[in-house]
Amino acid sequence: MSLVVIGSVAYDAIETPHGKRERALGGSCTYIALSASYFAKPSIVAVVGDDFATEDRQLLESKGVDLQGLETVPGKTFFWSGVYSADMNDRKTLQTDLNVFADFNPKLPAAYAQLPYLFLGNIQPTLQLGAQRQMPGLRFVGGDTMNYWINLNKAELVETISHWDFLLINDSEARMIAGESNLLKAAQKILGLGPNTLVIKRGEYGAMLFRKDTLFMVPGYLLEDVFDPTGAGDCFAGGFVGYLAERGFDLRNGKFDVTELHRAVIYGSVMGSFCCEEFGVERFRTLTRREIDQRFDEFRRFTTF
Amino acid sequence: MSLVVIGSVAYDAIETPHGKRERALGGSCTYIALSASYFAKPSIVAVVGDDFATEDRQLLESKGVDLQGLETVPGKTFFWSGVYSADMNDRKTLQTDLNVFADFNPKLPAAYAQLPYLFLGNIQPTLQLGAQRQMPGLRFVGGDTMNYWINLNKAELVETISHWDFLLINDSEARMIAGESNLLKAAQKILGLGPNTLVIKRGEYGAMLFRKDTLFMVPGYLLEDVFDPTGAGDCFAGGFVGYLAERGFDLRNGKFDVTELHRAVIYGSVMGSFCCEEFGVERFRTLTRREIDQRFDEFRRFTTF
Numbered sequence: 001m002s003l004v005v006i007g008s009v010a011y012d013a014i015e016t017p018h019g020k021r022e023r024a025l026g027g028s029c030t031y032i033a034l035s036a037s038y039f040a041k042p043s044i045v046a047v048v049g050d051d052f053a054t055e056d057r058q059l060l061e062s063k064g065v066d067l068q069g070l071e072t073v074p075g076k077t078f079f080w081s082g083v084y085s086a087d088m089n090d091r092k093t094l095q096t097d098l099n100v101f102a103d104f105n106p107k108l109p110a111a112y113a114q115l116p117y118l119f120l121g122n123i124q125p126t127l128q129l130g131a132q133r134q135m136p137g138l139r140f141v142g143g144d145t146m147n148y149w150i151n152l153n154k155a156e157l158v159e160t161i162s163h164w165d166f167l168l169i170n171d172s173e174a175r176m177i178a179g180e181s182n183l184l185k186a187a188q189k190i191l192g193l194g195p196n197t198l199v200i201k202r203g204e205y206g207a208m209l210f211r212k213d214t215l216f217m218v219p220g221y222l223l224e225d226v227f228d229p230t231g232a233g234d235c236f237a238g239g240f241v242g243y244l245a246e247r248g249f250d251l252r253n254g255k256f257d258v259t260e261l262h263r264a265v266i267y268g269s270v271m272g273s274f275c276c277e278e279f280g281v282e283r284f285r286t287l288t289r290r291e292i293d294q295r296f297d298e299f300r301r302f303t304t305f
Numbered sequence: 306m307s308l309v310v311i312g313s314v315a316y317d318a319i320e321t322p323h324g325k326r327e328r329a330l331g332g333s334c335t336y337i338a339l340s341a342s343y344f345a346k347p348s349i350v351a352v353v354g355d356d357f358a359t360e361d362r363q364l365l366e367s368k369g370v371d372l373q374g375l376e377t378v379p380g381k382t383f384f385w386s387g388v389y390s391a392d393m394n395d396r397k398t399l400q401t402d403l404n405v406f407a408d409f410n411p412k413l414p415a416a417y418a419q420l421p422y423l424f425l426g427n428i429q430p431t432l433q434l435g436a437q438r439q440m441p442g443l444r445f446v447g448g449d450t451m452n453y454w455i456n457l458n459k460a461e462l463v464e465t466i467s468h469w470d471f472l473l474i475n476d477s478e479a480r481m482i483a484g485e486s487n488l489l490k491a492a493q494k495i496l497g498l499g500p501n502t503l504v505i506k507r508g509e510y511g512a513m514l515f516r517k518d519t520l521f522m523v524p525g526y527l528l529e530d531v532f533d534p535t536g537a538g539d540c541f542a543g544g545f546v547g548y549l550a551e552r553g554f555d556l557r558n559g560k561f562d563v564t565e566l567h568r569a570v571i572y573g574s575v576m577g578s579f580c581c582e583e584f585g586v587e588r589f590r591t592l593t594r595r596e597i598d599q600r601f602d603e604f605r606r607f608t609t610f
Binding site: 086087181182183184185202205206208215216217218219220222223224225226259262263265266299300302303304305 | 391392486487488489490507510511513520521522523524525527528529530531564567568570571604605607608609610
């Protein structure tokens, strides 16, 4: 099944205790699409500058990512740089140059309009809604946001997520949106805003999925070496929505198996864990579906009692 | 089955965002024994001053706790006071008066010598080992420690835990003992020190059980209101070892089901979660085994995929 992913394509300068990279392919759309590509065909909508490298385009193409919606405009690609703390639980942004991304307003290729799945990466909420309105045949739609929009565009964000099936955020964002520090109460408040499904990522501590009548929790996968956590949350998103697209998950017809949502959280966790094993998107150069399914099985073994 | 629990019996002054208590029954031995009492018969070894209240003794007796090993000596009972941060993830100790606990050197009643299970609460490591040596018929023994002993008595601690089946500590203690920040590597190092089983508590983020050949993980139970986290880790310990005592778990005969250890971690998590629902030990005045088993079933529902 095809899946539209909207967000940033960027170059990142990253420093972790394991080393540094001066200019690595990054951006939410990149990570989500690469991760989802193991399950479904991602069609991306993003913008890059004329400095975007041919080999980066080729990496995406080699994973079957549809690049019709990747616009190239004069100027520089979005650039971000950050440095991680010794335990990698904190990171400091050193530089954010929006460059061509500053004027990003997603315009979907006609070929994308009838696709069934949409993941809206973290961009201004009104732009997210505008993109969604270009896809009238959606079966399952949702996305991400960040503290910046929660602070500055709360009303627009609330309007946008009221049209979503799922919201996929981290725990501090959930607390901010709800204005409530208790996660269970925060989740109930957020479900009251419209999405029928809320997924809360907690980094190394795992993830949770809330619906009005169910709760699902998974601990984090323990890695022997975390090389670089950049993009792990986006890879979680790619695994989550990619798996559901693969399964043809359709919330709208009233016949769906909630266990598929739980498995999607596991696949999200699996993809997030692989992402951390090498710098940037490097792990996806060698990762196979077989490894992914093996780690899914490990999750089952590690949590069965 | 009977279970010996050694540790502190104390009075606590506690302040959380939900209120305060000036003098609440506390101490590791108290929490562990109350929690374990739902599964097995705890026999405690501890010391109190002549200020120890009759009603507190009666609470323990009402739960079937054997108090033969609770020594009363002239002076005051161990007193601790602390205040929790707004999100309750941090606490500051305001006062620690060891009082009669300063000279505690566990001497077991003869009736305890042949009991099969022993949990050594957090006291000086050499005293822990001395207590263990008074019980020649043990089937399963282990305990807890804290940063203070890891810093000051590392050699004695390493000697003591080399005689244990299990070590039950939190994640920062595990990192300190191993001198290794990665939990997976830290766990392997600790298993190399002697215990065949390592349980790492992560508070609201759940718990993990490591053995040479297996890993088990459980997310934390989400509570709508955390009133007071004091004693939650000790209640985890009580549920863990209490359940195994109830099942007659016997690691030494070579025939044991590792799944029982996983279920013990779930019961530990269940007991820790109940502990937080009211101040101090209050929740145990009303808690029933039926509620405990219901929450165990909830854990299964919340983690199945």
